[in-house]
Structures are given as C-alpha cells and as structure tokens.
Amino acid sequence: MSGMVNKQPQRGYGSAERPVIGVLWERDAGGQNQAMTAKGTYEPSHKSVDLKRYYDPAVFSDEVEKIWRKQWLYACREEDIPQIGDRVPFHVGPLSFFIVRTAEDEFKAFYNACPHRGTMLCAKPESGATIRCPYHAWEWNVDGKLKRIPSHWDFPEVTRVNGGLPEVKLDRWGGFVFINADPESGPLEEALGVMPEHLRQFAPETRYTKARYRKLVQANWKITQEAFQEAYHLYATHPEGVPFNGDSQSQYDIWPTRNGAIGREAVPSAVPSMHAGPEATPLQAAHVFAQVMKSWHYPEADLPELDSAKDIRAQIGAWHRKVYEQTYGRPNHAPDAVMLDSVLYFMFPHFCIWFSEAVPFVYQFTPHSTDPGLCYFEVRLLMPCTEGEPRPPSSPAVEVGIGESIFEKVPAFGFLGMIFDQDMNNMPLVQRGAQAADPQQAIARLGTYQESLIQHWHELFDRLLSA
Ligand code: FES
Numbered sequence: 322m323s324g325m326v327n328k329q330p331q332r333g334y335g336s337a338e339r340p341v342i343g344v345l346w347e348r349d350a351g352g353q354n355q356a357m358t359a360k361g362t363y364e365p366s367h368k369s370v371d372l373k374r375y376y377d378p379a380v381f382s383d384e385v386e387k388i389w390r391k392q393w394l395y396a397c398r399e400e401d402i403p404q405i406g407d408r409v410p411f412h413v414g415p416l417s418f419f420i421v422r423t424a425e426d427e428f429k430a431f432y433n434a435c436p437h438r439g440t441m442l443c444a445k446p447e448s449g450a451t452i453r454c455p456y457h458a459w460e461w462n463v464d465g466k467l468k469r470i471p472s473h474w475d476f477p478e479v480t481r482v483n484g485g486l487p488e489v490k491l492d493r494w495g496g497f498v499f500i501n502a503d504p505e506s507g508p509l510e511e512a513l514g515v516m517p518e519h520l521r522q523f524a525p526e527t528r529y530t531k532a533r534y535r536k537l538v539q540a541n542w543k544i545t546q547e548a549f550q551e552a553y554h555l556y557a558t559h560p561e562g563v564p565f566n567g568d569s570q571s572q573y574d575i576w577p578t579r580n581g582a583i584g585r586e587a588v589p590s591a592v593p594s595m596h597a598g599p600e601a602t603p604l605q606a607a608h609v610f611a612q613v614m615k616s617w618h619y620p621e622a623d624l625p626e627l628d629s630a631k632d633i634r635a636q637i638g639a640w641h642r643k644v645y646e647q648t649y650g651r652p653n654h655a656p657d658a659v660m661l662d663s664v665l666y667f668m669f670p671h672f673c674i675w676f677s678e679a680v681p682f683v684y685q686f687t688p689h690s691t692d693p694g695l696c697y698f699e700v701r702l703l704m705p706c707t708e709g710e711p712r713p714p715s716s717p718a719v720e721v722g723i724g725e726s727i728f729e730k731v732p733a734f735g736f737l738g739m740i741f742d743q744d745m746n747n748m749p750l751v752q753r754g755a756q757a758a759d760p761q762q763a764i765a766r767l768g769t770y771q772e773s774l775i776q777h778w779h780e781l782f783d784r785l786l787s788a
C-alpha cells in the first residue's frame with residue numbers, strides 16, 4: 322500500500338485563468354508583504370481522527386486539564402473593558418476567569434471563584450472600584466488585594482497578605498487580551514509565532530469591535546472550529562460563493578510553535594472557483610466582490626468600472642484601496658491579498674483572526690461548561706476607526722441560542738451572516754453523525770492538503786492529551 326502514497330501532495334488545484342493563490346500573489350500589482358512570501362514550515366500526516374474525540378466525556382475532561390489550563394487563550398479585547406474597574410468573565414468549559422482593567426494601560430486576570438466558598442465573582446460584564454462577592458460580601462480592590470471581610474474576627478487566618486484573589490498570567494497583543502492558567506507556561510510571544518510580524522501592517526490594536534455575537538452551537542468546539550479551517554466545504558455548503566471564491570485554489574500553511582501552532586488558510590477572492598462552470602469569469606467575480614463590499618462596508622462608494630482587457634485583480638484591489646480611503650480618511654497601502662482575499666490565521670487552540678480588509682472577523686471557539694456536544698462560537702467584526710474621529714465604543718456580546726440564526730440578527734455581518742447560518746446548519750448533523758457512525762469505522766478521513774490544518778490540530782491534541 323505504501324507505494325501508492327503520494328509523497329508530494331498536490332497543493333491545491335487551479336488553471337491558467339483561475340490560478341492557485343500563490344501564483345496570484347506572485348503576480349500582484351499591489352505588491353507582496355512578508356506574510357505573502359512566507360511559507361509554512363510543516364506538513365502534517367495525520368489523516369484520520371477517532372470520532373470519539375468529539376463526544377467522549379473523558380476526552381472533554383482531559384482537554385480541560387491538558388489544553389485549557391495550559392495554553393495561552395484569547396479571552397477578550399482591551400476595548401471591551403475601557404474604564405478602570407471594568408471587568409468581563411471568560412468561561413472556557415468548566416473553567417472560568419475574569420479580566421479586569423486595573424489601570425489605564427494595565428490588566429489582570431483572576432480565577433472566577435470566591436476564596437470564601439467558591440461563588441463566581443464575575444458572571445457578566447461589570448464595573449466598579451471594588452469586586453464584591455454577592456453571597457457574604459467579601460470584597461477586593463480591582464487589583465485583587467483584599468479590602469474587607471464582614472465579621473473578619475471569624476476568619477483570623479485570612480489576612481491582607483494571603484486574602485488576595487488568585488491571579489493567572491495575562492499578556493496582550495494587537496488589542497487582544499490573552500490569559501494562561503499555567504504558571505510554568507512560556508511567554509505569549511512564543512505562542513503567537515509568526516502572527517505579530519505578518520499582521521503588523523494590519524494593526525489589529527487600532528481597530529474596534531463593531532459587532533459581536535456569541536452563539537451556542539450543538540456541536541463540539543473542535544467540530545465547529547474545523548468548519549472554518551478548510552475551504553473544501555465551500556462549494557457544497559456555500560454555493561453562492563463559488564463564482565467569486567477560489568476554494569480549490571487555496572493555500573494552507575502551518576508554523577509550529579513550542580506548544581501549539583499557527584495555521585493559515587488563504588482563499589483567493591474575486592476569482593471563480595474551479596468548481597464554477599465555464600461561464601464564470603474573473604470579471605464577473607470582481608463585480609460580485611465589489612457589490613458585496615459596497616452593500617456591506619461602503620454604501621456611499623461608486624462601483625468600479627472594470628476594463629476586461631487589463632489585469633482585473635489589480636483594478637479591483639485599487640478600487641478597494643480607493644473606497645477605503647474615501648470612507649476612513651487615510652490611504653491603505655496593503656497588498657491586493659489583504660484587500661481582496663480571505664486569509665485566516667488560527668492560533669492553537671481556539672483563536673482565529675482574518676487578515677483581510679474585506680472580511681475583518683475574529684473568531685473564538687470555546688467548550689460548553691459540561692456538555693462535549695455543545696460549544697460557543699463567538700464572532701467579532703473588527704473594523705478600522707475613521708481618521709480624526711474618536712474610537713467608537715466596543716459592541717457588547719449578543720448571546721444567540723441554539724437554532725437561532727445569526728444572519729437575521731446582524732445586518733453588520735452583511736453577506737457573511739448567511740454564510741454563518743449555512744455553516745451552523747451543518748454543525749448538529751456533524752455532531753450527531755459522529756456519534757452514530759459504525760463503531761468498526763468511527764473515524765473522520767481528512768484530505769491530504771485541504772484539511773491539513775485540521776490534521777495538525779489533531780496531532781497537537783494527540784501530543785498534549787497523551788502528555
Ligand atoms: S462565598 Fe463569597 S463571600 Fe461567601
């Protein structure tokens with residue numbers, strides 16, 4: 322059998338008119354940045370996944386101890402807690418922490434449990450100069466130092482020295498707040514890998530949260546994240562995107578970090594998929610892209626006049642730069658890739674940021690507190706601020722229940738709202754099917770190239786869970 326294994330996997334499938342994204346990037350008139358010239362340094366070879374991993378309570382508990390308590394986790398954005406004393410909970414499976422702004426440019430993270438009898442201290446976003454437990458009113462300053470215990474005479478062993486709130490590590494990048502409950506963990510910088518360098522020009526720290534939805538999904542958190550780690554499902558699940566998204570022409574890159582990985586999925590936009598019929602052309606794809614952008618981000622903009630005799634991608638990239646400048650009051654020098662394509666960076670285990678002016682989303686996937694068959698999928702729209710105007714306030718999280726559609730609720734998600742609903746409709750089917758599979762062949766079979774990010778995430782689960 323081993324003779325049949327293709328040693329050099331085919332890295333995508335394109336044509337002269339619909340080239341793979343790497344070829345488009347080499348040709349781009351808008352130039353290349355360091356992210357576009359960088360190539361992944363690792364190829365996984367983990368083509369099957371035991372489906373038990375998606376529903377077994379023992380795996381779920383193992384993940385809590387060996388992943389969620391050990392990794393750097395994206396918890397919130399700085400602008401979610403703009404004032405000193407503002408705080409938000411971060412729930413991840415049965416674990417819970419809360420993040421507090423303790424000074425203008427200082428944040429702390431604490432275990433979300435009262436040192437008296439364990440009551441959760443921050444169940445929802447709150448503010449105030451002190452943190453007070455609702456049960457018996459033990460009270461701390463926002464930096465975690467003990468302030469007051471009613472009837473303190475009854476707790477002579479609790480002092481101002483030992484009565485502070487237990488803290489976990491916190492660090493920040495790009496306006497994102499990360500925490501790590503493992504005091505032995507390496508620095509955040511190590512876990513971020515190539516992201517800060519690749520996304521420097523994108524400057525996530527200068528953006529704001531325009532919309533934010535947190536949906537309860539009837540599927541394991543890994544199943545839900547995997548729905549975004551490959552473009553292979555586009556033509557079946559999102560047929561409307563086939564004329565202007567090059568799913569099979571996508572590129573996948575992996576950069577291992579010491580304890581995890583950065584994975585990148587890059588899907589060319591404004592070009593037809595290889596699955597689209599011969600009637601689909603780059604010119605039409607560019608027109609659809611412009612219409613989607615206008616109706617979503619640039620209602621005031623004029624649609625581009627495209628000359629089919631010239632480089633379509635260069636024209637549509639230049640059009641996007643122009644309407645960006647008209648809208649935000651400053652030029653954008655990003656390459657065509659950032660203006661047009663869908664480039665997603667995943668940081669192990671559960672963080673995803675789109676490197677895209679077209680679709681500037683951030684995702685977070687977190688397990689439910691008790692049920693491996695449920696998770697939370699949080700979507701943020703991270704928009705640029707307008708030059709010379711104050712940063713708009715961060716949109717609070719809207720909770721969306723099982724079965725509720727995101728699309729209907731969120732005009733701010735534009736065309737992508739419908740795409741999310743299509744993805745979410747698959748999720749309960751994948752979860753139920755995983756449990757219904759023939760026990761003799763209860764595995765997922767992953768594609769060699771297009772599903773390579775999923776392969777590597779499972780290699781990491783194997784390594785970390787068996788440690
Ligand atoms: S449990 Fe918090 S003060 Fe009693």
Ligand SMILES: [Fe+2]
Binds near residue numbers: 740
């Ligand atoms: Fe999708």
